[in-house]
Amino acid sequence: MSSLPFPIANPALLREFVPYLVATPLNLPHLNLQPFGIEAPTVIDPLRLESETFLHLLHRLDGLTFGPEGMPMPRWVFFDCSEMPGAIYGLARPASTLWPKARELFKLPADYQGLVPVSMYVAIPMHRRGMWFGHNLSSLAPVFERHGVTDIDLRGLGSLTKGLALKSFGVTQFWGATQWLSKALHIHVKFGALDLQTAYTPAHSEHETLTYGFAVTDAKLRASMGDKSIALPKVEPEFWIDARDVEAMIALQDRIEAGHRYVIARAPERSTAHGVRVPIATAP
Ligand SMILES: CC(C)(COP(=O)(O)OP(=O)(O)OC[C@H]1O[C@@H](n2cnc3c(N)ncnc32)[C@H](O)[C@@H]1OP(=O)(O)O)[C@@H](O)C(=O)NCCC(=O)NCCS
Structure with missing residues (x-):
């Protein structure tokens, strides 16, 4: 190719x-x-x-x-x-x-x-x-x-x-759905911070699904494929969601439904030997 x-x-x-x-x-x-x-x-x-x-x-x-x-x-x-x-x-x-x-x-x-x-x-x-x-x-x-x-x-x-x-x-505007524990989140965050539309999604067969999106630019696409010359804006996490903590997901969903806007700031991290935590920030 x-x-x-x-x-x-x-x-x-x-x-x-x-x-x-x-x-x-x-x-x-x-x-x-x-x-x-x-x-x-x-x-x-x-x-x-x-x-x-x-x-x-x-x-x-x-x-x-x-x-x-x-x-x-x-x-x-x-x-x-x-x-x-x-x-x-x-x-x-x-x-x-x-x-x-x-x-x-x-x-x-x-x-x-x-x-x-x-x-x-x-x-x-x-x-x-x-x-x-x-x-x-x-x-x-x-x-x-x-x-x-x-x-x-x-x-x-x-x-x-x-x-x-x-x-x-x-x-030009992307939306997607994935699970808090999915390895694919490591790919999705390569496009930069992800706007959260849902944090807990009973409409999906997997309730622990998040709905996320971002405005697409060539810079984000290039960064996602590994072009290191592109530096996307960094977003500092304000708190973390444990990828197995359903109560925390529902609490975040409640805040989203009340009108607050959040983003996934960057890639998930290991929290314990088996745990994963996902960094969240208030939407800029
Ligand atoms: C998710 C999926 C598409 C990833 O494909 P892939 O070819 O491995 O993807 P890439 O190599 O481009 O990227 C994977 C990223 O996840 C990271 N990753 C993978 N497994 C990981 C793990 N267990 N812990 C931490 N990071 C992990 C890799 O390090 C890589 O990030 P990096 O490039 O920054 O190092 C593939 O695993 C798949 O088909 N899974 C099953 C279907 C699925 O879940 N699809 C996604 C639905 S939203």
């Missing part, structure tokens, strides 16, 4: 993988096919029969990554809430060069010659132009880690995928 015009955390990813984009012909003209000038993706049209195997492999990637988190996506949700209304951007590898363990994990059909996805970012446009909701971020990195596969250094794959996807989708 071609390089980016700025340094990233793990440039090897751009040599090993190629981009793909899943979008219907209705959405495709509104997307940036070459975010930051990167090579054009293989476009997958979910409305065509020829896309069946690739979409099956994407669903398998979701199962491999979200299955252990207890949130694998039913196939119809994938179609109704991702492929049809939104877009999916990610990195992939030709089947002919896929590592044996990955072939096994994906249960790759022996005669399949197409691309195999190693990461995906799914987002859905909201009502206001440029405002999108992040629906799914998956990377093969934790799957390889679980299975002791060390064929390739996948460090930074999730962050690179989300950064390129937001640029491709033309997102």
Whole structure:
């Protein structure tokens, strides 16, 4: 794959993988096919029969990554809430060069010659132009880690995928939802301080979900991919939320509903051997 015009955390990813984009012909003209000038993706049209195997492999990637988190996506949700209304951007590898363990994990059909996805970012446009909701971020990195596969250094794959996807989708205001204990928070804070919309979310199947957002800028996208020349404003924490402390989440939710605005200031930290705490500040 071609390089980016700025340094990233793990440039090897751009040599090993190629981009793909899943979008219907209705959405495709509104997307940036070459975010930051990167090579054009293989476009997958979910409305065509020829896309069946690739979409099956994407669903398998979701199962491999979200299955252990207890949130694998039913196939119809994938179609109704991702492929049809939104877009999916990610990195992939030709089947002919896929590592044996990955072939096994994906249960790759022996005669399949197409691309195999190693990461995906799914987002859905909201009502206001440029405002999108992040629906799914998956990377093969934790799957390889679980299975002791060390064929390739996948460090930074999730962050690179989300950064390129937001640029491709033309997102100007992002919203997303994640769990207080999720490792993905380490990626989300790379875009800078995150506005909190909810701190405790009974509307979600995982009540200990937070809803967060940020205004998207190129500087934030570059920082998220590992461009060290970008220095985003630092926000000092005023207090911490223990990622297992439901009462503290509800108390924070009460304050948000009363009209107070908060941000997640930076990355979560270990608080004890098994504990995680998340730094919070009043919104600037
Ligand atoms: C979350 C996920 C996409 C991350 O993918 P990835 O390729 O490992 O992501 P990256 O390498 O870009 O970044 C991971 C960051 O988390 C940090 N991290 C990962 N595990 C961690 C842990 N246990 N403790 C602290 N930090 C951790 C890494 O250090 C890295 O940060 P750094 O770049 O500052 O060092 C991947 O684990 C996944 O698919 N998980 C399952 C699905 C999921 O939970 N998706 C997110 C839903 S919101």
